[in-house]
Amino acid sequence: MFLLIFKIALIVILFLISLGVAAYATYGERKVAAFMQDRIGPDRAGPFGLLQPIADGVKMFMKEEIIPNVSDKLLFILGPCIFMITALMTSAVIPWGTAMEFDGVKYGLQVADINIGILYVFGVVSLGVYGIMIGGWASNNKFALLGAVRASSQMISYELAMGMSLIAIIMMSGSLSLNDIVAQQGQGKLYGFIPVSGLNWNIFYQPLGFIIFLICAFAECNRTPFDLPECETELVGGYHTEYSSMKLGLYLFAEYINMFVSGAIISCLYFGGYNFPGLEYLSTVLNPNLVSIISFGALFTKAIFFVFFFMWIRWTIPRFRYDQLMKLGWQVLLPLSILNVLLTGGGLTIFSK
Amino acid sequence: MGISQIIFYMLAAFTLLSALFVVFSKNPIYSVLWLILCFFSIAGHFVMLNAQFLAVVHIIVYSGAIMVLFLFTVMLLNLNSETEPHKPTLLKFAAVLSGGALFLIIIAAVRSTMPAPYVAPQLSEVGYVKNIGMKLYRDYTLPFEVASILFLSAMIGSVVLAKKERFN
Amino acid sequence: MNVSVDYIAIFIQFLVGFGFVATTMVATHYLGPKRKTADKLASFECGIDSQGNARLPFSIKYFLTAILFVMFDVEVIFMYPWAVNFKELGSTGFIEMLLFIGTLLIGFAYIIKRGALKWE
Numbered sequence: 001m002f003l004l005i006f007k008i009a010l011i012v013i014l015f016l017i018s019l020g021v022a023a024y025a026t027y028g029e030r031k032v033a034a035f036m037q038d039r040i041g042p043d044r045a046g047p048f049g050l051l052q053p054i055a056d057g058v059k060m061f062m063k064e065e066i067i068p069n070v071s072d073k074l075l076f077i078l079g080p081c082i083f084m085i086t087a088l089m090t091s092a093v094i095p096w097g098t099a100m101e102f103d104g105v106k107y108g109l110q111v112a113d114i115n116i117g118i119l120y121v122f123g124v125v126s127l128g129v130y131g132i133m134i135g136g137w138a139s140n141n142k143f144a145l146l147g148a149v150r151a152s153s154q155m156i157s158y159e160l161a162m163g164m165s166l167i168a169i170i171m172m173s174g175s176l177s178l179n180d181i182v183a184q185q186g187q188g189k190l191y192g193f194i195p196v197s198g199l200n201w202n203i204f205y206q207p208l209g210f211i212i213f214l215i216c217a218f219a220e221c222n223r224t225p226f227d228l229p230e231c232e233t234e235l236v237g238g239y240h241t242e243y244s245s246m247k248l249g250l251y252l253f254a255e256y257i258n259m260f261v262s263g264a265i266i267s268c269l270y271f272g273g274y275n276f277p278g279l280e281y282l283s284t285v286l287n288p289n290l291v292s293i294i295s296f297g298a299l300f301t302k303a304i305f306f307v308f309f310f311m312w313i314r315w316t317i318p319r320f321r322y323d324q325l326m327k328l329g330w331q332v333l334l335p336l337s338i339l340n341v342l343l344t345g346g347g348l349t350i351f352s353k
Numbered sequence: 354m355g356i357s358q359i360i361f362y363m364l365a366a367f368t369l370l371s372a373l374f375v376v377f378s379k380n381p382i383y384s385v386l387w388l389i390l391c392f393f394s395i396a397g398h399f400v401m402l403n404a405q406f407l408a409v410v411h412i413i414v415y416s417g418a419i420m421v422l423f424l425f426t427v428m429l430l431n432l433n434s435e436t437e438p439h440k441p442t443l444l445k446f447a448a449v450l451s452g453g454a455l456f457l458i459i460i461a462a463v464r465s466t467m468p469a470p471y472v473a474p475q476l477s478e479v480g481y482v483k484n485i486g487m488k489l490y491r492d493y494t495l496p497f498e499v500a501s502i503l504f505l506s507a508m509i510g511s512v513v514l515a516k517k518e519r520f521n
Numbered sequence: 522m523n524v525s526v527d528y529i530a531i532f533i534q535f536l537v538g539f540g541f542v543a544t545t546m547v548a549t550h551y552l553g554p555k556r557k558t559a560d561k562l563a564s565f566e567c568g569i570d571s572q573g574n575a576r577l578p579f580s581i582k583y584f585l586t587a588i589l590f591v592m593f594d595v596e597v598i599f600m601y602p603w604a605v606n607f608k609e610l611g612s613t614g615f616i617e618m619l620l621f622i623g624t625l626l627i628g629f630a631y632i633i634k635r636g637a638l639k640w641e
Contacts, residue, residue: 003526007530008533011534012537015534015538061548061552062552063553064554064555065549065555069559072380075382075386081543084538085535085542089531111534112527112534113527115405115482119406119601120409120531122413123409123412123413126417126418127412127417130421133421137382137428140576156590156594159594160594163598164597164600167601171604171607174606174608175605247546247549249549323639327638334629335629338622341622345607349612410598418591422587422591429579482601483606485602486602486605486610487606487609487610489602489603490602490603497599498620498621501596501621504595504624504628505627508589508632511589512585512631512632515581515584515588516637
């Protein structure tokens with residue numbers, strides 16, 4: 001019973017953290033953009049504009065809710081709801097830190113330690129397409145329809161290369177569970193001889209796979225340079241052209257949650273998750289609960305770094321053209337990821353002997 | 354009645370209801386959405402049987418891939434009500450007749466099947482991805498390779514169909 | 522670790538997400554002002570009166586992409602059980618998968634050659 005209460009508490013805390021991070025990511029995005037364009041950015045609401053996300057949220061709630069006459073009303077409301085729920089559910093299988101301990105019993109800092117781990121993420125991500133497609137179609141607006149079709153085509157195309165690059169990781173770990181994948185990166189020595197504990201990260205074995213996965217993560221989150229679905233110059237607002245008030249807010253907000261969660265997943269898969277050099281030593285001298293919180297901090301820092309990286313790219317690189325985007329996904333990334341699987345297979349066969 | 358039995362009956366009822374809504378929805382988009390929900394509840398059944406890999410593959414392939422294709426297809430159709438084709442009465446009558454006959458056959462077939470003995474599902478680990486992989490790549494290598502040929506033919510077929518206009 | 526607890530936890534997470542979304546929707550419905558006019562509720566087409574509606578057929582390219590996606594997705598799924606058992610299956614399994622990928626690459630080469638993925 002205590003296990004269930006622990007899980008519920010974890011779910012609620014995770015939910016609040018994702019919302020908080022997403023809210024402050026909108027602020028961070030503006031500040032990063034301002035910094036890169038030599039501006040100041042939001043500075044009116046509170047000190048350094050720190051209350052800006054709250055002001056934005058209140059504004060979104062107080063706006064008039066518009067549901068166009070010609071739209072399919074039920075689906076119009078359903079679209080952003082699906083998008084938001086899928087964004088909130090992806091984080092369930094991420095191991096956020098080392099296990100906590102109460103009364104001598106260990107409780108993993110993970111909502112669901114399931115056997116299929118990473119495939120769950122894959123499944124939920126593949127459902128995010130519906131949020132966009134339903135929303136764009138229900139608007140009954142040509143721009144929205146085009147944006148939605150573009151978005152879903154793009155997302156499904158990049159899902160393939162993403163799945164393929166994951167296979168190389170799974171070949172090395174021999175398990176689909178994210179818990180195992182992260183735990184393995186904390187054990188052993190890097191390349192078998194570099195004596196730094198907790199640094200046996202997959203990035204050092206899978207640089208190509210990491211680059212493919214990162215690019216696909218950008219495309220899945222519909223971030224620049226792959227933000228064709230909402231390309232203002234051609235499609236007004238893309239799939240959310242007709243949306244207003246908090247329904248628009250959910251679409252925008254879910255994008256930031258997706259960014260945060262994909263940052264966490266990239267860290268778990270390639271950057272050792274909650275592992276960092278020195279974790280092993282800390283766990284021998286400190287209280288396990290304290291170690292758990294510190295390791296959570298490590299993963300959180302890595303995830304936030306990736307959120308920043310997403311923003312950095314957004315304000316640096318121009319947008320692709322749609323044919324270039326599809327060409328990159330199908331004709332470059334997909335063959336490259338197959339090559340990566342073959343290389344990994346060959347390498348593992350040679351070095352395991 | 355155990356808690357898993359209650360969950361099973363609720364899931365089963367939901368599966369049947371959503372399947373019925375697929376048929377009864379007037380708008381094909383709603384049919385597709387109900388079908389997705391139906392697939393979800395079937396994935397729930399797989400989880401109840403401890404076939405986790407099958408459950409998630411069911412969601413990825415059916416809900417995530419095939420239904421996207423369905424949704425594209427339905428959106429490709431011209432869904433304006435003026436262009437809705439009206440079927441002749443004779444056709445409707447024939448449809449009801451053949452549908453009813455099929456229903457009768459299914460009922461008869463279900464009636465004559467022997468219910469399999471109940472196996473406690475929680476104990477089996479057959480559905481784990483490791484065991485499935487071992488079975489598939491040790492014992493069923495040939496069907497697996499034949500499946501790849503099937504994919505090849507499906508790919509070529511779809512490209513030929515979609516690119517048809519280029520020849521004429 | 523009991524498996525069912527994990528799935529119940531996922532379901533609870535779904536309920537939390539659902540509750541949040543539902544609350545937001547209801548709140549935004551009641552909080553915002555309501556001054557609706559016919560112009561405001563018309564669909565947006567850059568200010569010009571909209572011609573017809575958006576129930577239009579779109580390019581078959583998207584459709585073809587979706588079909589090919591389904592096929593490649595299933596092939597990728599086939600590779601997961603193999604990848605998990607990669608070390609146990611050894612080189613026999615690797616050769617099996619090479620054959621499988623080879624067939625896949627033939628199909629892929631055909632798709633590229635026919636220009637099915639070209640977006641003019």
